[in-house]
Amino acid sequence: MDLQYKLLLYLDKRRVLTAMANSCESFLDECLDKGTNKFPPLRHLLEIDVMDLFNVFPELGDFLIQEPLQFQHICNKILFACINSIDSENKNNVQLMQVATNLRLKCVPQFLSNEKQPYYGGIMLKKGLLLDISKPNSYVFHTVWSCPEACEGNEVILQFIPKTPPKCYVCRSVLFENSGLRRCGEKVTATFISNDEFLPRKYFIVDDLISKLNVGNMYNLYVVVLKNNKSVWSVEESVILPAPITYPIPEDIEQLFETCEGVPWKFIYCLASTIGVRVCPLHCFMHVKISLLLSLVSVKANLLLGSSIINILVTGHETKYVLEIMSAATKFTNRSVYLGPHTSVQLSMIGGSGGICILPLSLYRSNQKQLSFILKTLETNKINIENSEIQLKCAVWALSNESKKIPFNNLSSVFDIVCRDCGQDYDDIAEFLLKNSLERQKKSKNEVTAINNLMAYINLIAGVHVSLDKSAENLLKSYFLSARRESSKVATIGSIGAFVTVSLTSARLCRRSVATIDDALFAIWLHVCGSPQPRFAPEEYLQTPPSIHELEQNMTKFKDWLEQFTGINFT
Known part of the structure; x- marks a missing residue:
């Protein structure tokens, strides 16, 4: 049977x-x-369910994928035949070039589209993050060309604007466009960036597809290549679904969780040591690594559940290794963007949606306009673009040295976790660098397995819904009020939101649906560690030691101090 009849x-x-x-x-x-x-x-x-089309007529589905323009031409002729089948006098004045079907595809199997084909080969799939949308402007449905000699019935309709005017079929005169009969639609220019391509690409999005676009979201574009441009037939938002809670986790991580007896700071301490193993020794910069791990999980959870994101500020005099650790941690996320001093802050934060936006230089090296925009964006959790706002969907990792430009309490009010005094463990780092310079260490199989397991585990637990139990809520409230009485500059209004976010993320990392008092204790400990001096708690309780046994002793002492500080009994 002919394809048209099918x-x-x-x-x-x-x-x-x-x-x-x-x-x-x-x-x-x-x-x-x-x-x-x-x-x-x-x-x-005309919406076409491609999977259903393949199920009914497989050869017709293959024809659509390989020859989409011919498929659309057949649909146009069918639509024109529907007009001619209607008993109306007006149908005699309608020409074929006036009618067209706008094909919109759904349920397209990705393995059938020509995603990686470098040249035209039917319908191609393009994936990208939407960076920008232009203001709407018009494009031509069709143009009408008339003869200057007024030859009867010699008006020509074209679905484009030709480079040279056509000629009359009767007198061969050059036709002129009847601009009053030009019919136009609406289009925008959308800029997308893909992980597979270095430079962003621009596509024209028309009519009904415009309403589907939201800056900062991932989209699948089904594109048909025309002679001089690309036509986008369908736009689908790329949505990642959370893994079911019954999905098995990597065996090594499960054994580690049992060894740590489910205690959050023990388990997270061990997981965080996997980050940056080729940058510094395992036990160095553990406070920074723990903070980065929590932030990575919060970004994934925001992508799946819309939960809050943890932003990090690292202060100190030695930030070189911290930046390298941050770069190593970006392997566990979908995308990462580096914000330089001459880079657009808006595009960088939008481009980092679903991932990380890193400030590789000190925060105070940014100009005043950049700095104010960054702080405002983190405080409001909104990115201002022209006359609208979009939700911030990336975590910001910043470095900073102490400066008198902005008081430290202002920064701690917008960053959820602050890591201080990062210049540490110089002897161990020097020995580590010397060893690597003398003998290049090859990446072992166990190291690759540990990184892959942690990456898989983050993806699995990111979709866990977590709530705060009453005991954890009471502890966070009591500490916040007690800290506010001591110093309102240390415990800012934004701190209470950071406490809750870190507590929920800690429970999510332990694959629990309820954040307990242990998670709240861990969140408070991280906050006190990042507070400016003089701190509330004794300094020896706030160190991140190289041994998990020493960390347990510090946490036990910190718990005793917190009981006295807040008046809440943990037993």
Whole structure:
């Protein structure tokens, strides 16, 4: 059977022909006034379920994927035939070039699209993050060209604007465009960036597809290559679904969790040591590594659940190794963007959506305009673009030295975790660097397995819904009020939100649906460690030692101090 007949049967079976006929009847009813409404366009929105099409007529589905323009041409002729089948005088004034079907594809199997083909080969799949949308402007549905000699019935309709005017078929005169009969639609220029391509690409998005676009979201674009440009037929938002709670976790991590007896700071301490193993020794910069791990999980959870994101500020005189650790930690996320002093802050934060935006230089080296925009964005959790706002969907990792430009309490009010005094363990780091310079260490199989397991574990637990139990809530409230009485500069208004976010993320890392008092204790300890001196708690309780046994002793002493500070008994 011919493909045209198969397509006609398929459209009739799915009752699409009835919808086409209804559109044609409405179109002909609007064509009553021939003088003012001459040659109006008819655009019928035709949605094709590609999986269903393959199920009914496999060869027709393959024809759509490989030859989409011919498939659309057949649909246009079917739509024009629907007009001619209607008993109306107005149909005699309608030409084939006035009607067209806008094909919108859904349920397209990705393995069937020509995603990696470097040249035109049917429908191609393009994936990208939407960076920017231009203001709407018009594009041509069709143009009408008339003969200057007024030859009868010699008006030509073209679905484009030709480079040279056509000629009359009768007198061979050069036709002129009747601009009053030009029909236009609406389009925008959308800029997308993909992980597979270095430079962003721009596509024209038209009519009904414009409403689907939101800056900062990931999209699948089904593109058909024309002679001079690319036509986007369908736009689908790429949505990642959370893994079920019953999905098995890596065996090594499960054994580690049992060894740590489910205690959050023990378990997270061991997991964080996997980050940056080739940058510094395992036990160095553990406070920074723990903070980075919590931030990575919060970004994934925001992508799946819309929960809050943990932003990090690292202060100190030695930030070189911290930046390298941050760069190593970006392997566990979908994307990362580095914000330089001459880079657009808006595009960088939008481009980092679903990932990390890193400030490689000190925060105070940014100009005043950049710095104020960064702080405002973190405080409001919104990115201002022209006359609108979009949600911030990336975590900001910043470095800073002490400066008198902005008081430290202002920074601690917008960053959820502050890591101080990062210049430490110089002897161990020097020995580590000397060893690597003398003998290049090869990446072992165990190291690769540990990184892959941690990456898989973060993806699995990011979709866990977590709530705060009453005991944890009471502890956070009591500490916040007690700290505010001591110093309102240390415990800012934004701190209470950071306490809750860190507590929930700690429970999520332990794969629990309820954040307990241990998670709240861990969040408070991280906050006190990042507070400016003089601190509330004794300094020896706030160190991140190289041994987990020493950390347990410090946490036990810190718990005793916190009981006295807040008046809450942990037992």
